[in-house]
Amino acid sequence: xxxxxxxxxxxxxxxxxxxxxxxxxxxxxxxxxxxxxxxxxxxxxxxxxxxxxxxxxxxxxxxxxxxxxxxxxxxxxxxxxxxxxxxxxxxxxxxxxxxxxxxxxxxxxxxxxxxxxxxxxxxxxxxxxxxxxxxxxxxxxxxxxxxxxxxxxxxxxxxxxxxxxxxxxxxxxxxxxxxxxxxxxxxxx
Numbered sequence: 001x002x003x004x005x006x007x008x009x010x011x012x013x014x015x016x017x018x019x020x021x022x023x024x025x026x027x028x029x030x031x032x033x034x035x036x037x038x039x040x041x042x043x044x045x046x047x048x049x050x051x052x053x054x055x056x057x058x059x060x061x062x063x064x065x066x067x068x069x070x071x072x073x074x075x076x077x078x079x080x081x082x083x084x085x086x087x088x089x090x091x092x093x094x095x096x097x098x099x100x101x102x103x104x105x106x107x108x109x110x111x112x113x114x115x116x117x118x119x120x121x122x123x124x125x126x127x128x129x130x131x132x133x134x135x136x137x138x139x140x141x142x143x144x145x146x147x148x149x150x151x152x153x154x155x156x157x158x159x160x161x162x163x164x165x166x167x168x169x170x171x172x173x174x175x176x177x178x179x180x181x182x183x184x185x186x187x188x189x
Contacts, residue, residue: 001101009100015071022077023134024141031137033070037063040133044126050167054122062115062126065108069093078134079149121164128168131158132175139178143186154179 016034023031041063048056067075072092076085097108114123138146138154146154155176162168 001104005101009104012071012096013068016067019070019074021075023137024145025137026140026142028142028145033067033075036133036137037067039137040066040126040129043129043133047125047129051121051125054125056122058111059122059126059129062111062123063129065111066115066126066130068096072096079153124161124164125168128158128162128165131161132168132171135172135175135179139175139182143182151183 016037017032019033020030021033021036023036025031025035041060044056044059044063047059069089069092073085073089093112097105097112099105100108114120115126118124118127135154135157138150159169159172162172
């Protein structure tokens, strides 16, 4: 890969800094996709000692690239994203990945294939962290920014995704405690 190719990849990825997500930050500012991807990656990096048998560098790489398709489509919340939306995002991402220098294209393609298959422990951890980060962010955001369906969704979302791991299940339970506390506090005010 030459310097120009490298810069072009970064220019496309920079779009995620300006791509808003459904959620807000603690102070009520709309979160970007780049911020979400950064924190999911940080979450994976912090778990190196909890999952020493896994290739956590691969998990971090999955977390870093998992939402690159949103450079082309924007963010669509999971609870409203249709199969047609997924197909459009996947098609545009695939076209872009195929246009990259061969070594990068091959690396990304292999990671996306593994992420989609959800067969390896690494892919399962990435997917769990992606969903858990969204829940954590909702708990940190003002409850006034929650949509009506999120009160119930935040109580049930991702339990199936973390069920393969005792540690991640415990994390999900701790997130649920925070959710219930936030809802209870809202009801008292």
